[in-house]
Amino acid sequence: MDTHSPTAHLDSLIVETPEDFRVSGRLYTDPDIFALEMKELFAKTWIYIGHESEVASPGDFKTAYMGLRPVVLSRDETGALHVFLNRCRHRGSVVCRAERGNVPRFRCRYHGWVYGLDGSLQGISKHKGGYPDDFDKSQFGLMPVARVENYRGLIFANLDPEAPGFLDYLGEAKPFLDTHLDRAPDGEVEVVQGAHRTEYRGNWKFQAENSTDGYHGDTVHESFFKLIAEFGNKGGMHGAYAEADLEDIFEHRMTGRSMGFENGHGIWESPMTADGLAGLRNGGFGDYVDWLEGRYGLRRAHEMMNSMNLVIFPSLAILHGQFRTWRPIAPDRTEVSISFYKLKGASEAYNDFRLKSYQRFFGPAGFGSPDDVEIFAFNQTGLQAEEVNWILLSRGMARETMDNKGVRTADSTDEAPQRALHRAWKQWMVR
Numbered sequence: 042m043d044t045h046s047p048t049a050h051l052d053s054l055i056v057e058t059p060e061d062f063r064v065s066g067r068l069y070t071d072p073d074i075f076a077l078e079m080k081e082l083f084a085k086t087w088i089y090i091g092h093e094s095e096v097a098s099p100g101d102f103k104t105a106y107m108g109l110r111p112v113v114l115s116r117d118e119t120g121a122l123h124v125f126l127n128r129c130r131h132r133g134s135v136v137c138r139a140e141r142g143n144v145p146r147f148r149c150r151y152h153g154w155v156y157g158l159d160g161s162l163q164g165i166s167k168h169k170g171g172y173p174d175d176f177d178k179s180q181f182g183l184m185p186v187a188r189v190e191n192y193r194g195l196i197f198a199n200l201d202p203e204a205p206g207f208l209d210y211l212g213e214a215k216p217f218l219d220t221h222l223d224r225a226p227d228g229e230v231e232v233v234q235g236a237h238r239t240e241y242r243g244n245w246k247f248q249a250e251n252s253t254d255g256y257h258g259d260t261v262h263e264s265f266f267k268l269i270a271e272f273g274n275k276g277g278m279h280g281a282y283a284e285a286d287l288e289d290i291f292e293h294r295m296t297g298r299s300m301g302f303e304n305g306h307g308i309w310e311s312p313m314t315a316d317g318l319a320g321l322r323n324g325g326f327g328d329y330v331d332w333l334e335g336r337y338g339l340r341r342a343h344e345m346m347n348s349m350n351l352v353i354f355p356s357l358a359i360l361h362g363q364f365r366t367w368r369p370i371a372p373d374r375t376e377v378s379i380s381f382y383k384l385k386g387a388s389e390a391y392n393d394f395r396l397k398s399y400q401r402f403f404g405p406a407g408f409g410s411p412d413d414v415e416i417f418a419f420n421q422t423g424l425q426a427e428e429v430n431w432i433l434l435s436r437g438m439a440r441e442t443m444d445n446k447g448v449r450t451a452d453s454t455d456e457a458p459q460r461a462l463h464r465a466w467k468q469w470m471v472r
């Protein structure tokens with residue numbers, strides 16, 4: 042560590058020893074740290090922008106954010122995809138204001154400059170006399186984001202021209218991303234329903250940590266599991282608990298594993314049970330189970346049916362049929378956006394079952410996600426008692442193992458993914 046570095050002081054805010062892992066509450070509350078995150082982290086890591094099925098046709102666009110920066114993902118007339126900064130080259134207004142849509146070109150609403158779907162500046166309103174005749178429009182297109190990667194339909198972008206390639210960045214987390222996509226008979230997924238959004242009064246890292254947190258479910262989602270225990274579970278991918286009582290459910294939730302990877306990625310995984318598998322077959326989805334078993338073999342197919350939440354650092358989670366992103370707005374304000382995806386090649390009935398299961402727990406009126414969001418706001422309030430300072434993330438360190446690729450594995454209720462996240466945070470933030 043360079044002690045003259047402007048960010049060296051951050052080093053003391055994350056403490057790691059073989060038995061102890063703590064981070065300072067300041068990571069979640071300090072405006073200076075938040076500003077640095079926008080610069081050192083959200084401008085240098087690979088940020089998920091959207092899925093190519095969201096911009097399937099020429100003229101389609103979707104707006105997104107890389108940290109605080111507004112960006113646009115568009116498909117031009119030739120079918121090529123572009124990601125550029127959503128900032129007019131005239132006086133800086135956001136050019137594309139809608140969340141998504143289809144347009145022949147983009148027109149800034151302030152003074153009317155017009156840009157092509159590829160971001161090129163095509164027209165300046167009242168050009169004549171206002172600017173020289175030889176004004177070079179080619180220099181004033183919407184600024185492209187330095188790096189864009191399309192991995193099996195997922196579009197990631199990076200503002201840093203020197204950043205490692207996306208697959209290097211993904212590292213040992215790649216097979217887990219592939220597992221989500223390999224569940225589709227056609228090998229790809231499709232976002233078709235738009236997104237639902239929610240905003241909470243808390244730091245973005247609460248959502249990043251929570252998406253692989255196997256420790257909170259029994260308390261935060263107790264009411265959901267009570268419902269399942271009381272009324273059964275015919276209609277959801279939490280099918281592992283088909284006939285279970287509450288104690289069985291809680292016991293099952295202790296099985297599975299959590300993992301932390303380099304660069305901050307992580308997973309939480311909970312096994313599918315024989316009951317759950319039988320439930321799918323008896324529920325009319327035997328075709329799908331047969332396909333998966335035939336394609337991947339029994340052992341792998343059943344492993345692929347586990348519940349598995351994947352976080353790709355810093356701001357994407359893939360779980361339970363959804364792409365979930367979180368957008369930092371302020372140290373204590375975050376917007377979460379969730380898009381359900383279909384498995385291409387699976388029957389409409391199976392995709393519909395998946396959608397209903399997703400809506401039941403994660404939807405705007407779902408039994409699960411709203412409870413998480415409420416907790417994030419309480420976290421932020423609790424951290425105002427800054428005399429306490431430390432947040433403990435040491436759960437399961439004694440039973441965590443590490444392989445020769447730096448992959449750490451622990452029990453399903455352990456904080457291995459959260460530790461991985463904070464190690465990566467430190468790696469980018471402390472220079």
Ligand code: FES
Nearest residue numbers: 129131132149152
């Ligand atoms: S700010 Fe866009 S045209 Fe003036």
Ligand SMILES: [Fe+2]
Nearest residue numbers: 258261409413
């Ligand atoms: Fe939760």
